[in-house]
Amino acid sequence: MSAVPEVRVWPAEGITRVPYWVYQDESVYRREQERIYRGATWNFLGLEAELPEPGDYKTTFVGEMPVVVTRDLSGILRCFENRCAHRGALLCLKTRGKAKEIACVYHNWTYDLAGNLTGVAFRRGVKGQGGMPDDARPESEAPRKLRVESFSGLMFATASDATPAFEQYVGAEVAARIRRVMKEPVRLLGGYTQVLPSNWKLYFENVKDTYHASLLHLFFSTFRLNRLEQKGGVIVGGDGGSHVSFTMMRTDAGGDEYERAGMRSVAGGYRLEAPQMLDSVDEHGDGMTLQILTVFPGFVLQQIMNSLAVRQVLPKGVHGTELVWTAFGYAGDDERMTERRLKQANLIGPAGYISLEDGAATGFVQRGVAGASARASVVEMGGRSVGSNESRVTETSVRGLWQQYRKHMAL
Amino acid sequence: MDIELQLTVENLLARYVHALDDDRLEDWPGFFVEQGRYRITTAENHERKLPLPIIYADSRAMLRDRVSALRHANIYEAQRYRHAVSSTLVERIDAQTVSAISNFQVVRIMHTGESLVFASGRYLDRVRLNGKEPQFEEKVVVLDSRSVDTLLAIPL
Numbered sequence: 001m002s003a004v005p006e007v008r009v010w011p012a013e014g015i016t017r018v019p020y021w022v023y024q025d026e027s028v029y030r031r032e033q034e035r036i037y038r039g040a041t042w043n044f045l046g047l048e049a050e051l052p053e054p055g056d057y058k059t060t061f062v063g064e065m066p067v068v069v070t071r072d073l074s075g076i077l078r079c080f081e082n083r084c085a086h087r088g089a090l091l092c093l094k095t096r097g098k099a100k101e102i103a104c105v106y107h108n109w110t111y112d113l114a115g116n117l118t119g120v121a122f123r124r125g126v127k128g129q130g131g132m133p134d135d136a137r138p139e140s141e142a143p144r145k146l147r148v149e150s151f152s153g154l155m156f157a158t159a160s161d162a163t164p165a166f167e168q169y170v171g172a173e174v175a176a177r178i179r180r181v182m183k184e185p186v187r188l189l190g191g192y193t194q195v196l197p198s199n200w201k202l203y204f205e206n207v208k209d210t211y212h213a214s215l216l217h218l219f220f221s222t223f224r225l226n227r228l229e230q231k232g233g234v235i236v237g238g239d240g241g242s243h244v245s246f247t248m249m250r251t252d253a254g255g256d257e258y259e260r261a262g263m264r265s266v267a268g269g270y271r272l273e274a275p276q277m278l279d280s281v282d283e284h285g286d287g288m289t290l291q292i293l294t295v296f297p298g299f300v301l302q303q304i305m306n307s308l309a310v311r312q313v314l315p316k317g318v319h320g321t322e323l324v325w326t327a328f329g330y331a332g333d334d335e336r337m338t339e340r341r342l343k344q345a346n347l348i349g350p351a352g353y354i355s356l357e358d359g360a361a362t363g364f365v366q367r368g369v370a371g372a373s374a375r376a377s378v379v380e381m382g383g384r385s386v387g388s389n390e391s392r393v394t395e396t397s398v399r400g401l402w403q404q405y406r407k408h409m410a411l
Numbered sequence: 412m413d414i415e416l417q418l419t420v421e422n423l424l425a426r427y428v429h430a431l432d433d434d435r436l437e438d439w440p441g442f443f444v445e446q447g448r449y450r451i452t453t454a455e456n457h458e459r460k461l462p463l464p465i466i467y468a469d470s471r472a473m474l475r476d477r478v479s480a481l482r483h484a485n486i487y488e489a490q491r492y493r494h495a496v497s498s499t500l501v502e503r504i505d506a507q508t509v510s511a512i513s514n515f516q517v518v519r520i521m522h523t524g525e526s527l528v529f530a531s532g533r534y535l536d537r538v539r540l541n542g543k544e545p546q547f548e549e550k551v552v553v554l555d556s557r558s559v560d561t562l563l564a565i566p567l
Contacts, residue, residue, distance in 0.1 A: 190456035190463025193558040222484035270483050273472035322558070327463045342462055343469075346477075350559040351451070351466045357486045359562035 010411050015399040016384050017376040020369040023199040028409075029318045036297050036408050037063025037315075040163040042149065042156040042170075044299035044312050045069045045079060047326060049153060049186045050096070055113065058096040060324075061314050062157055067146065068092045069155060072113035073100065077150055079157040080115025081143035091143070115143050151175070152182035154310065156299070170295050171237030173388075177244045177293055180284055181303050184330045189341060191326040194350045198362035200298065200315040201405070203323060206358050207292060207300050207311075208401055210234055210245045210392035211381050216361055219353040223272050232290075235388045239407060240400030241296025245392060248287050277343045280305040294397075296404050304354070306337070307344040319366060325349055413503070420501045420511045420538055423545045428494035428515075431566060436481060439566060440474035443547045444539055447471060451552040451567060454532065465554075465563060477566065487564045489522035492529070494567075504537075508548070511536040515552075517567060519560075530567055531555045 008025065011017035022028055037043060043062040046069065050058055057070040059082055066082035068091060082090050084104040091102050091111060101118065102111045110119035117139045125131025132138065146157040149166045156166055167175045196203055206212065214221060232247035272278075280289065283306065293301040298313035312324040325348070329341050347353050369375070379402070382394025386403050389396050405411075423442070430438040443449065451465040468474050499513040512535055519529035535551040552567045 188461060190452070190459070190461030191557070192453050192456070192463070192465060194562075195558050195560045197561055216486065218484045218486065219480055222480070270479060272476045272479075274468075274470055274476055277473065277476075338462070342464060342467055345464055346467055349465055350561070351563040353480055353485065356562040356564060360487055363561065 008411070010406065011376050013376075014384075015386070015402045015406070016378065016380050018205075018379060018402060019374075019376045021373040022411075023202060023366060023369065024318060024373050026318055029315070031409060032315070033063045033065075035410070036405075038065065038159045039408055040158065040160040041297050041408065042158050042163060042166055042295060042299075043297070044295070044310070045148070045155040045157050046312070047153060047186060047188065047310065047328065048077070048150050048155055049188055049328070050326075051077070051155075053098070055098045055100060056096070057092065057099060057102075057113070059092045059094065060312070062146065062159065063315060065144075065159075066090060067157065068102070068115070069148075069157075070113040076114075077148045077155060078114045079146040079148045079155075081146075083143045084109055085117050085139055085142040086120075109138070111143075115145050117142050152178050153186060154178065154182065154299075154301070156295075169238055170242040173235050174237035174242045174244055174293065174295070177235070177246075177291060178301060180286075181291065181293075181301055181308060183284070184332060186308075186328040187331045187333060189327040189329055189338075189345075191324065192349060194323040194325065194359055195316075196321040196323055196359055196362055197319065198321060198366040199318060200313055200321040201401075202362035202365050203321050203358070204294065204296075204298065204313055205398050205401060206362050208243050208245075208294055208397040209395060210397065211395055212361075213392070216357050217354045219347075222270055223275075224269055225272075225275075225278065232392050233388065233390045234392060234394060234397055236386055236397050236400040238296065239404040240386045240402075241404030242294060243397035243400060244291060244293045245397065246288050246292075247290040247392075277346060278305065279340065280344075281337070281340070283337075296401065302348070304347055305344050306340050307348055308341070309348060321362075413501075416503065416509060417499070417501050419540070419545055420509060420536075421499055423538060423547075424496050424499065424511075424513060424534070424536075427547075428496055432492050432494055434491065436478045436565070439478060440471040441546075443471055443474060443550070445471050447474075447547050448549040449474060449547075449552075449566075450550070451554065451563070453554045453557045455557045457551075457553050465559070466566065481564055485564060487562055490565070491520045492565055492567075493518045493520065496534070507540050509538050509540065511538060515567070527560065529560060530563075532567075 008021055051071040054071050054073045054075050059068055067079050068082045070078045072078050084091055086109050089106040091104050108121040112118050120138050123132050146159050148157050151166045235244040291303045300311035302309045309327040314322045316322050348355050379395045379398050382396050386400040427442050449468045456463055495516045497514050501511045503509050517530040520526050532554040537549040538545050539548050
């Protein structure tokens with residue numbers, strides 16, 4: 001038995017190789033918490049629309065750190081650690097709610113909605129007995145406050161003063177593609193969580209991996225819905241960790257012309273009996289049927305036809321990830337548009353026609369590499385560099401992820 | 412209590428879950444009327460009146476498409492379900508229609524042998540009696556949890 005801890009060195013090939021220990025080592029995971037999630041990154045918290053009024057709050061996570069996100073009584077968005085200054089108990093136990101102040105249930109220490117300690121129960125004791133010394137500083141271990149930036153109605157937080165402004169962090173091109181989808185006030189349609197049996201990076205790679213889309217997800221090709229064969233491209237932004245992949249469709253009349261064409265071409269094959277599910281409206285006026293966008297380390301913005309959603313990627317230990325989906329439409333949607341979005345919700349989530357495989361595929365890698373921590377995956381599709389590309393048969397945005405990851409991790 | 416009505420609904424539910432658990436997915440759309448609605452959601456969305464479904468169909472054709480995709484397009488590891496349905500409360504709406512609320516639990520058995528309580532929740536059903544062949548006009552599957560492990564392929 002070797003008692004000497006292994007020293008992990010990244011393969012000499014650089015970003016075209018991903019060593020499997022990166023998905024397996026507890027020490028790597030701990031380092032990620034410190035250097036990535038509590039480092040100079042923007043972490044997605046949710047949609048501003050989830051906190052419409054002063055006093056609204058939600059609880060979520062920045063990496064493993066529990067946080068409270070509030071719209072304080074003056075309307076400013078705040079984010080602070082969900083940890084009492086006293087003994088470290090969770091301050092907020094509910095997923096969401098409305099409050100004027102927050103009180104820790106354990107010993108009733110109270111906080112305002114910006115996370116400032118405002119009261120210590122029995123601080124002066126009772127009838128001259130007990131209480132804290134006069135020079136005590138109960139706020140010395142106060143919950144950490146995070147800087148919040150809301151970009152186009154998307155809330156992000158960072159624990160580091162060194163993080164550049166969000167737009168600079170993702171780059172101008174990616175920022176423009178966020179604005180494209182978040183073009184008007186949104187209406188929440190709902191959410192759910194998908195529990196993935198893999199390290200968080202395997203999912204984040206998967207969603208950046210434009211190469212796998214038509215190979216793993218056979219829904220469109222099986223039913224000869226060839227829209228995904230159309231023109232598209234990949235944009236890599238920021239330090240490499242942000243990306244957009246997109247697909248353009250041919251302009252059609254907006255009716256079922258395309259589906260009919262699809263059905264005509266299926267001689268001997270399979271076809272959908274109710275292709276109306278895919279009837280779409282070009283609501284952005286640019287012919288783009290699909291846009292998948294990511295921001296390092298854990299944000300996804302999705303437009304698949306008229307299905308709009310954000311996904312928050314949360315690490316849950318070395319071998320587990322939670323994917324928190326929130327679907328939305330626009331406040332101005334009519335009933336038909338909402339119905340269209342709900343029908344197309346069949347494409348996404350844990351039962352999604354073009355997404356259900358992702359839940360399993362990342363787990364196949366986690367299981368497949370169990371005995372191969374010293375080996376590495378090969379990421380050379382589309383070359384060895386990081387950059388924008390007109391082809392989607394490329395792993396450029398996966399390499400971009402590892403470029404940014406290695407920089408943060410100093411690996 | 413109308414015992415015959417109770418047994419009619421319970422028998423429909425029993426036949427429904429046996430079809431799913433026996434991998435007779437092709438029989439599944441036949442448990443619905445032609446314009447039958449099927450929806451899976453979470454208790455959280457349901458209570459907040461948020462309409463997002465996990466699966467949504469408003470016709471037998473859409474249900475057949477789901478089966479066709481599972482058989483021919485979607486990729487997932489071999490797995491089976493075992494449903495347990497209980498505590499069915501039946502209420503007559505009119506001569507032809509009843510509503511029913513039931514509890515359900517589903518154990519998912521993977522080909523590796525791993526068994527997991529995959530889902531629990533309620534069936535909110537609206538049943539058309541149709542003489543001897545009752546069918547669902549609507550079936551809303553309300554999951555107790557907002558979380559789904561890995562993926563949801565086979566219907567609930």
